[in-house]
Structures are given as C-alpha cells and as structure tokens.
Amino acid sequence: QVQLVESGGGLVQAGGSLRLSCAASSRTFSGYSMGWFRQAPGKEREFVAGISWRGMSTYYADSVKGRFTISRDNDKNSVYLEMSSLKAEDTAVYYCAAGRTSVVVTTRLGYAYWGQGTQVTVSS
Secondary structure, eight states: OOEEEEEOOEEEETTOOEEEEEEEEOTTGGGSEEEEEEEOTTSOOEEEEEEOTTSOOEEEOTTTTTTEEEEEETTTTEEEEEEOSOOGGGOEEEEEEEESOSSOOOSGGGOOEEOOOEEEEEEO
16 A cells, blocks of 8 residues: 655746655555656646656656756655746646556556545646
8 A cells, every 4th residue: 555645736937946755655656667647627637757766777758858858866756856947738647657567657557546636727
C-alpha cells in the first residue's frame, strides 16, 4: 500500500516556474516507478512525465519535453516535477502516481496508486 500526497501547486504567470512535490508513505518506495499525470477541465487525464525505480530512466510527453523535469529522492520517499516556461495550456490538476514496474509507463494502467491532485493554474 502506497499513500501519495502532492503539494506545490498554485497560480503562476505564463513563463514562470513551479516545483511540485509528491510525498509517499511506503517502506518500499524505491521499488516503484513514479509518474506525473494531469487533467485539464473537460479533458482526459494525460501522462506528463515518468521516472524509473532508481531514477536512471525518464520519459516525457512531447508537450512538456524540454520544459519539465521529473526527479526522485528515494531517501526522502519523494518525487518532484520541476516546471518552467509555463504556458496557459499547462493549467490542470496534476496527479502523482506510483506503479510496480521496472520501467517508465506512460498509461494510467501502469499505476496502481494515485494522489489526490494539486491544482496548477497558469495565467496568460
């Protein structure tokens, strides 16, 4: 069982930056691949970024590649999403997810545990 809690969301101007954090409650956090998803109003939840168990492999959606960076600190049971050059279209609820996979997974089926989400609003 993994409990995930996101934080760091808020209102930011276009072109600005935010850093999202996800704290996990699990003795085996390092054994989970982690991902960030987002869901904008009226749209499907979409994959944003993922990171493998040991943080050696990452994958990003084309829409955020070059602007977002996912990282993890297994000693702190946390995963982060650094967002820069934010655009209005980045506005969404961002969710942290954990999956028992050895590689990055880009679909929701690959993640068994989800946080409650944190709102990110980018004003233009």
